[in-house]
Amino acid sequence: MIGVQLEVWKIAKRFQGIVAVDSISFVAAARQVTGLIGPNGSGKTTTMNMITGLYPADAGRITLDGVPLTGSPPHQVAARGVARTFQNIRLLADQSVLANVTLGTHLGHRRSILAVLARLPGVAREEREAEGRCRSLLDELRIGHLAEVLAGNLSYGDRRRVEIARALATRPRLLLLDEPAAGMNHSEKEQLADLIRQIKASGITVLLIEHDIDLVSKVTDHIVCLNFGREIAEGTPAEIRNSPAVIEAYLGRDEAA
Template structure:
């Protein structure tokens, strides 16, 4: 039986007089692909920022595998196996694909920078282990042919895969994806879908925000819908598609835009 790995209880985040996240509660099970959806400005990315330590919520609990992580630094949270990507790609454009993936391994290093400079046996073992992990991600994400290419010279869809490969190089237990399909064409989105399923099949739990509703309904096991920072629905994709509050707040807003 799957266990609850990530539990948010009454999480509230305010910016001055604006309540961006309002008493949000959700439970993400081990091995799930869990989605958070809602209109623009609903508070979705703020939720991710509260989970990953970029923001500290004023109220509520963020519990990871039985440990309270609210108030921890992003570094401490990554060290516990929670890794994220961002809505806007954050790669080193002049560095190669392999070097970008390697940059995600720094948190796993057991040696200090000084050991790296003087090339101790421990630092050499670290480097060999890290490059082995890079090679694994190049293969997993089908990026081998681009390994030596400057990342900034590559198509947007390839850069998205590089960003995910860098995150996976950290060996996460929970991978958080912030709008991974943004800017992708249909073919690239299909590759993304296949990749997310492959990540789940490796035993990694996935939590994502996404505006591509077709993609969300196909890839997720369970969804939470928020509007103005509050949860308005939760359930399977089939349940969410039939929920009147969701149709009005989210799907209905798209209809209004077409008028």
Template sequence: MLEVEDLRLSFGGVLAVDGLSFGVGAGEIVSVIGPNGAGKTSAFNCVTGFYKPTAGRIRIDGADVTGRRPSLIAARGVSRTFQNLRVFGEMSVLDNVRAGTHLWLRQRVVDALLHTPRYRRSEREGTEEANKWLDFVGLRGDRAGLVRNLPYGEQRRVEIARALARRPKLLLLDEPAAGLNHGEKAELLDLIRRIRDLGIAIALIEHDMGLVMEVSDRVVVLNFGREIADGPPEQVRGDPAVIEAYLGRDADEAEVEAAREEVGGARGE
């Protein structure tokens, strides 16, 4: 499905990703973990075309997409969510999810200008699809209202529904559990499994170790832009290199430490 080979990315001399290789097979859930600043999101941004990698190859279904623009990679069947929630705030919930239908909705400009039967049919289809995915993610709230009026957790659902309406083969989720409470996390776990059951492969960046260990088929661990482990959750959990880099302390402490690192980083700049 997705193959990343020897990926490198540097920002003005600083190596954010340094020779990363990993793959995601069809219908597989792969988690990418690592301390803050390990290069996880940078790697995701390379895969989805938002950053141009300095070196390395990215293949989707065998086709080389390295350095292509994001929309082209999306057209190849890749969909994503963003770490810091990128919904279209001033648009309705339904419109947000309709964004996902853009690539496959059969409608030409002429159809729209003349309101041909094809226009009506495609609009109806788009709305049905949007409603279907909103049901699937279990959105609570007004679907005709503006997204920015929804609570944060519901906005996350809208973002996932939007990504699903793309009908992707591969879905990249960037910290989907961030900012969610305990109950919402349980629902997310269930949602991720249901997405996998649809046959969609998932790549997941997540800090919540409980969630990662529970849901993943495979875990890739990054540190300083390098891959230090790749395997099933149980194996990774016992890997001495991983324990040393990351899991030696329990997750909560790691988060505190990570936050400290972040503050230190900001001061250094």
């Protein structure tokens, strides 16, 4: 798996006249972990939804390795190798963990519906391979023992893991994590940090949208900080921590809370 470079150039989004994203530009370097931080309402999730095609951007350009992504609907964005998790975990609650993760293999299935209906042998093989791959993914994420459990019955941290497993099952070249640490306790956050390093080591580009500055500092190579739909600082974790603009806009308020 080869990570791609994501370039976002002057994208903007308004909702009924209210500016959600004014003008944001940044680069998430290939095979690196880039952090996108900012206070609530600073436009992080809107940016993510524009990258994944859920919202069309009003202006600007998004490219993957230089090839334009702007304007593609979400399923085509996914087909380009972009996978994501959701801030408010979105699993299919009444299905097993394995079934949820196997949904991620959707794009990997090459056999037609007619082949499925005719039960050609290749179809069963494809299914077995997909299932095998998902089971080993679950093992890697140390939730293999939960494969048959209904997703709705999982603990919070496990559900976050299943979401990441589902995203990884798509064989992504760019993984977008939307506030994966929300609601996690300290030890769960440690495990998450390990997991993100592991994903980076496998060569996938990661864009981490996060509130928790400690976690972001630990795992990212580069941080972009947003406020009021604009980018206010950019740099290494150390630079961001010392940037007066960031401290004023974000850290000060966050640490006081």
